Structures are given as C-alpha cells and as structure tokens.
Amino acid sequence: MSVRIAPSVLAADFANLEKEIKMVNESDADWFHIDIMDGVFVPNISFGMPVLKAIHKHAKKPLDVHLMIVEPDRYIEAFANLGSAVLTVHYEACDHLHRSIQKIKDCGMKAGVALNPHTPINNLKDLIHDIDLVCLMSVNPGFGGQSFIDHTFEKVKELKELIKARNANTLIEIDGGVTNHNATELIACGADVLVAGSYVFGASDPKATIKLLKEA
Ligand code: DX5
Numbered sequence: 001m002s003v004r005i006a007p008s009v010l011a012a013d014f015a016n017l018e019k020e021i022k023m024v025n026e027s028d029a030d031w032f033h034i035d036i037m038d039g040v041f042v043p044n045i046s047f048g049m050p051v052l053k054a055i056h057k058h059a060k061k062p063l064d065v066h067l068m069i070v071e072p073d074r075y076i077e078a079f080a081n082l083g084s085a086v087l088t089v090h091y092e093a094c095d096h097l098h099r100s101i102q103k104i105k106d107c108g109m110k111a112g113v114a115l116n117p118h119t120p121i122n123n124l125k126d127l128i129h130d131i132d133l134v135c136l137m138s139v140n141p142g143f144g145g146q147s148f149i150d151h152t153f154e155k156v157k158e159l160k161e162l163i164k165a166r167n168a169n170t171l172i173e174i175d176g177g178v179t180n181h182n183a184t185e186l187i188a189c190g191a192d193v194l195v196a197g198s199y200v201f202g203a204s205d206p207k208a209t210i211k212l213l214k215e216a
C-alpha cells in the first residue's frame with residue numbers, strides 16, 4: 001500500500017474552510033489530520049468541537065484526530081460522536097495509556113498514540129500490539145510550520161523494528177515539518193502516513209503538492 005497523506009487542517013484558511021475541505025476531498029489525500037490543542041498540554045489553542053463538527057459535515061475522507069490535550073479520556077466519547085475515525089492521544093498525557101487505548105477502541109475508533117520528540121520508542125514495547133497507529137512527532141507539538149527534527153529518521157527505523165519484532169500491524173505516522181525533501185527518506189525508513197500542514201496549504205497548488213507527497 002502506498003503512503004497515506006493526511007493534510008493538517010491547522011494550516012488551512014479558516015475563513016474559507018469549506019473550500020479547503022473540498023480541495024482535500026478532490027485531492028489524492030487519504031485522511032484529514034485534525035489538531036486539537038488545549039493551551040495546557042501544548043502552549044497553543046487551536047479549535048474545538050464546533051469546528052470539528054463543521055469539518056465533519058463536508059469531509060469525505062476519514063478524520064484523523066490528534067489530541068494535544070491533558071486528560072484526553074474525558075473526551076474520547078465526544079470525539080467518537082463527532083465522527084473521528086482515528087483518535088490519537090499523547091503518551092505524555094496519559095497515566096493509564098492501556099485504558100485510554102481500550103476506551104478509544106470500545107468507542108469504535110482506531111487508537112493512536114503520539115510520542116513527543118524526547119520520548120523513547122522503547123516506552124511502547126509492552127503495548128505496541130494494542131496500538132493501531134503511532135504518531136511520531138517530528139517537531140515539538142503546538143504549532144504548524146516548524147522545522148523537521150532529523151533524529152526522527154532513526155526513530156522511524158527503531159519503531160518499524162519493534163512493530164516487526166512483535167508481529168504488530170501498527171501504522172507509523174509522521175507529524176511536523178514534512179515536505180518533499182524528507183518524505184522519500186521517511187517512507188524508506190518505514191513511515192505509513194505523512195501529515196503535512198503548511199507544506200500543503202501554503203503551496204500555490206495544494207493538490208499538486210499532495211500528489212507530489214503521495215508519489216514520494
Ligand atoms: C503540530 C501539529 C501538526 C502540524 C503540522 O503540533 O500536530 O499536525 O499541524 O504542521 P506542519 O506540517 O506545518 O509542520
């Protein structure tokens with residue numbers, strides 16, 4: 001299966017959201033990546049339920065929701081009701097990660113776990129077979145438009161090894177600073193899903209940019 005592309009709506013023009021969503025619908029993208037930030041877990045606030053509801057109304061592709069919030073368990077059911085297909089919580093925000101993952105699955109969604117750049121892959125070794133997707137942060141979460149952290153390549157390889165060793169089906173997603181300059185190497189290292197925000201929505205031709213990433 002070719003790499004999945006998930007444009008991050010955070011970088012979209014919010015005054016023209018319907019148009020931006022339509023562009024993604026008509027493109028080669030696979031998912032919508034939705035960043036929810038609470039101003040506590042990360043030093044930024046993005047948007048919440050009403051905006052997600054509006055996105056869901058027009059989106060014709062699965063919603064990949066990335067929660068950068070504390071106590072994510074409190075909102076798992078709400079995000080399921082808002083149409084999330086994949087729900088990703090942060091390793092660093094969960095005291096009982098196994099419980100959070102089970103709750104996400106019980107609500108009918110795929111369960112994702114995101115790792116901040118400083119969090120070792122090895123922390124997931126006892127849980128990897130339960131996780132549908134690991135989101136490796138290739139920037140510090142909180143903002144779009146940051147530079148890719150090169151150490152991510154090593155982490156992708158290490159995660160791929162762990163997934164193989166445990167015979168798991170976990171997808172590897174890369175989030176932050178993804179461009180056509182690192183996409184090919186990320187895929188070669190084992191990435192399955194590439195999130196791209198500013199690179200796509202800031203491009204003069206976003207659909208062509210998505211296609212470029214898809215064919216990287
Ligand atoms: C960062 C978010 C990312 C972000 C990616 O905290 O999780 O999804 O929107 O944006 P770019 O591709 O611009 O780095």
Ligand code: ZN
Pocket residue numbers: 008033034035066175195
């Ligand atoms: Zn994200």
